[in-house]
Amino acid sequence: MRMKVLSRLQRYGLAIISCGIALAVAWPIDAPSSCFLLAVTVSSLFGGLGPGLLSVALSAFVFEHFFLWRTFAPARESATLLRFAVFLIATFLITVLMEIKRRVEESGVRSQEALRMAQSDLAHVNRVTTMGELTASLSHEVNQPIAAAVTDANTCLRWLTRDQPDLEEAREAASRMVKDATRAAEIVSRIRLIFKKGSPQRELVDVNEVIKEMTVLLRNEAQRYSIAVGMKLSPGLPDIMGDRVQLQQVLMNLIMNAIDSMKTVDGTRELIIQSQPSENEQVMVSVIDTGIGLPKHQADQIFNAFFTTKVHGTGMGLRISRSIVESYGGRLWAADNTPRGASFHLTLPSKAEVHE
Ligand SMILES: Nc1ncnc2c1ncn2[C@@H]1O[C@H](COP(=O)(O)OP(=O)(O)O)[C@@H](O)[C@H]1O
Ligand SMILES: [Mg+2]
Incomplete structure (x- = not known):
């Protein structure tokens, strides 16, 4: 957890100052080990490897110079040396362990970053393929x-x-x-x-606007399959905090799935997109169709990556949509309709505590 806010000079300065304080405190009470261990810990924790090692060297010097031989009796020479060796090893270990901990944490951060980038690449590919269709x-x-x-x-x-x-x-x-x-x-x-491919933004988004925009883009696709599109948008909904393109993508995935599910059914083909306020200042969006309904006995798998019942499906649409919605602190779930069809509901917090 080496502090990024401290400059190199400050971090080395911290090592010197903490050893100085340790000396000042340890001197009157003659308790060098614990004071210098603390100084080394502080220096390695906040300064990193270099300042940590400097504090080890400084405290070893001071310990040897001012404390070790204070109460020296020749008969106890080996015990004294052993005491010093233990002190050296302990301080050195602390510095090394702190450094290892820091590296492990850093690589954790890096792999999370890589995961996020992979997810955003995947989302981009999903968008491009859907638009291709x-x-x-x-x-x-x-x-x-x-x-x-x-x-x-x-x-x-x-x-x-x-x-x-x-x-x-x-x-x-x-x-x-x-x-x-x-x-x-x-x-x-x-x-x-x-x-376009870009990193997600956090902006205030009017959900009804996004719904209207997507309906304009997908209206014609629905018409091709004789699907009637209805919107039931509740006025005066609070804006939500999120990325407009990502939200469009979620809606696009849900609407395209709904259209897919109705391509083959006889009877009414109706797609309803609904927005309404929900508890805890959330906004709830529902995409409701009269299609074939969720796959029997496999409804719990539809959000899994690569699960698809379509010949040319990717099985990524719902997986990506859910991870986008959850990254806003919302939820996405599905249910069967009576007499037929499926509904997908998502909630989005309006005063979003954004989860990374
Ligand atoms: N509106 C829907 N009605 C019925 N089944 C659906 C609906 N939306 C999704 N599914 C089911 O969930 C599966 C996964 O959907 P998705 O992740 O979007 O991948 P894909 O569309 O590529 O198959 C679909 O293959 C389908 O079986
Ligand atoms: Mg899909």
Whole structure:
């Protein structure tokens, strides 16, 4: 636990000062061993290996010089030397053990860091593959407003090139054009944001906004499979503390799973995304479908890494989603619906105590 806040000079200074204090305290009471052991402990703990060894050398010198031979009697020479040897070994051991402890802790921190990076890489891959599956829908989503803008541009030209140009009509067509082009640009930038790889941010996020954004992106995919999408968003929910892209990813995984589960069912295909306040100032989001329902006898495994019942599934969507939600101090769980389908619920604390 070498303190990062102390400079090298300060850490060596600490070693010298603590030995000085040990000398001042030990001198009148003649108790050098315990005082210097304490000085060495303090120096190694807060200073690290170098200052620790310096304090060992200093206290050995002072101990030998001022204390060891104080009550010397020639008959006890070997006992005195032994006492000194034990002192030396003890101080040296303390320094070495502290150093080992520090290294172990540091490598623990490093491997946790590596784990976090691997998780964020995995999350990125998951996002990119999911978006890949959506290419057809997303390009439709972008093409639609662009096509509308082209139509508007033609209309605008027609109004202008008439014998008697109608400026009012032309202006209206032009402003529709601006709106459509802006919508296309917004969709593209949203998609780009999801593809982007970056370290997660902590920001205040309006959950309803994220839900609306994802519904825009996935609306077309739902339409392709004749799925009706409904939103029941509770107004005035508190913002939650989290990363917008990560939350979009969680919703994308849940919605894509819901769509997958309804692709083959006969009868109503309905997807409902709901937000509501929950106890302890939490926000609860639910994704409810009328699909095939959770896999029989295996419902408890769906959050496991690599568990999938799909031919081309990765089995990572729910695993990643749960770890994102839990990193915000929330929960993600699933339940079967009656008469059919599944619901996924997640809670997010609004005054998040962020768990790393
Ligand atoms: N909405 C749902 N309805 C029924 N089963 C689901 C639903 N969502 C997930 N599952 C089950 O959980 C499994 C794991 O989901 P996930 O981790 O997203 O991986 P993948 O979608 O690649 O299979 C799915 O294969 C499926 O069996
Ligand atoms: Mg999935």
